[in-house]
Amino acid sequence: MLAVHFDQPGGPENLYLKEVAKPSPGEGEVLLKVAASALNRADILQRQGQYAPPPGASSILGIEASGHVAELGPGCQGHWKIGDPAMALLSGGGQAQYATVPEGLLMPIPAGLTLPQAAAIPEAWLTAFQLLHLVGNVQAGDSVLIHAGASGVGTAAIQLARIAGAIPLVTVGSQDKLQMAEKLGAAAGFNYKEEDFSEATMKFTKGAGVNLILDCIGGSYWEKNVNCLALDGRWVLYGLMGGADVSGPLFSKLLFKRGSLVTSLLRSRDKKYKQMLVKAFTEQIVPHFSMEGPQRLLPVLDRVYPVAEIQEAHKYMESNKHMGKIVLELPQ
Template structure:
């Protein structure tokens, strides 16, 4: 089969489409013929040599994919059949013609969704669901801050917070990304390049949302300037002082990335202790197979039905752009420039017609 490979760490020009052995599904695994995959920040880090695949996982990039069931490994227990339309959470291997995934990490694609839409769901939406429910323990009425609201995880987290009865407020670096977040259900949004989001968050909770266009009833319980109950943070060091100021007493600060660097100066622990705050962290990729299976099960039961127009509120994956696999380097450059709002999807053609090529953008 053909797959996108990285022979040496570096920029997008290091991506190469070439022939590699086709995986054989192991015990309890499903082999998927990939139609689409989607980009994640972890792919960029792995390409640069900064985020190696977990032990035993495929070295090929790609943490999610959609396609059809091609084969079943021994021990598969479900009623899967060749040709079933599926999407899967992966530890690697999604940038390829075929990929194997544990049965418990595979989900049927809702009938009205395309392969492109489905490929935008597993990694981003399961990450957001995990951060909110498994780690952040979100409750109805909680104020939830979502940083990087234009990202795949961000656009998912806003919708899932609303589904949970929480009140999402967001930060982003452009008016366009803030408008999209508000369309998806954000109660307020702040441009971190132009304003201090911590002041906005405290003001929002003080004035009961009226200045931000939110119904008074949503925040009647909020005491003046109490801050956010949950913060979903993929920025880290660059935002720590404003996050600390934004955090409510007994709040949960969930760290899942470090786009703004890791160093932290000042009395972080003392201030966190004074607020009785919880600093939590998670990296989904390195979690156990059993943990991921439980996450997929919970998401399938609680959230996946809402991707149907028959059940309100309706959830929808946000797709920024679609690239053919031959343009994978261009897609990586697009993400590195932070130009995307939502997911960047990669389409796979009939690989029989392709030859090994250099994918330098």
Template structure:
């Protein structure tokens, strides 16, 4: 194991609150368990589940660190039992973790680590795991999106939304997104969306019907929930799939069952954080095979909105909560 200090700087709030609770504290450096590596973090992604955890609405799953942060990029500086150092020490990796990313060090199961694609910086690499794993498993896996399908993605300029646009373009989907301004819609089209709908200035249901000649879309990827569910169902084609990945407007919804039955619609969804190491590791293998080649050759690069030092995590959360960001908000872990 490389020389590792006993303590580290981290963001680990004592209780729920606003962005102001995200202040630097000192915590013990975690020790890698069996099948895990210790990563010296250079950058970490900021995601909406982090914001929910901060306000007390999304507690870490059992065994996960209380330190927020679900994706990191850095170098391996230590290994746990059963991991051969020669294959891992000093390796540049990005990893999907269950927590612990807002810190100088964190642990990750080896199966949830992927190599940092050659053309990408650590900041860009930190923007990949949560968004790519989420979009791949929900849009392409559960949602079954395939070449030529038309899909509707809400939050089109979020980290998830921009990743769905980029992957949709590469896998020849017709991606329709919603966004909250004409400027954001223009940016989404620039990134590769086929169409972008400003949900503040019009009804996205009517817009989808018009854009698809009343045929509807094969998949809806929804992070809004609440009253959007019934409207999303009206956007689906026969045999369409609705995949819920968040519920920003509420977890309760009312739907017409006959509407679902008559058109053979599928309502499904998932969360990723609490899934098993085996599932995430299997997903990583698939992503390494199907998605990573596009990153290695430079055909895909994540969209970075802003980068903040770890000490300014509160500013990163405030920016994400403001809704003005396009792409990923990243924390850079250094001396600042």
């Protein structure tokens, strides 16, 4: 089968398609014939040599995919049949023509969605769902500040916060991204290149601050985050795009707010946790992708590339110009 490959860590120019052995499904696993796989920051970091896949995971890039069930491994419980369309959360291996998946990490493709749209759901939407509900304990009426509001996770978090009855606010880096976030249901958006998002957030919340912050930036935003956090607010850190270092009185400011700083990742979690997350998401959220009206959810796709253009896809993600997800289509 064809798979995205790189011989040594580095830039997008190191990526190419290589003929590799097709994997075989192990105990309780399904072989997915991959139609599409979405790009994530994890793919960029892994290509740069900064993010090793978890122990036992495929070294091939790609942590979410959609396609059809091609084979059932021994011990499968019988939920899936050969030929069923499915989308999958992976710990690696998605950017190839076939990938193995524990059967509990497969989800049905919502009616009315294409395979590329479905490929844009698993990692981004499960991350947003996990951050809001399992880690951030979002409540109706909460104000939620979502950094990188036009990203895959950001566009999912806006919509999930909205249907949970919360008030989503976002930071973005352009006017186009601002308009898109508001169209998805953000109550307000702040262009961090043009204004101080912390001051703007305090103004919007009439001085109260936000109850919850979803933060993939880290270091460079710490002071503004803590300044616009409400008393007893929760600040959930899930990425370090703005660096890992903090210098200054973070603890005293956080203590003064009685704030909680919690960190979370999804890829490194164990199979049992991921299966619980996938089950909850499948039951509570997946039906909303096929609904009509204000409760409807929509994966946001920016561009779809044939997998042969993998270098271009990585360059485009690194330009930070995209809104929503970048998807790769695999040859069928």
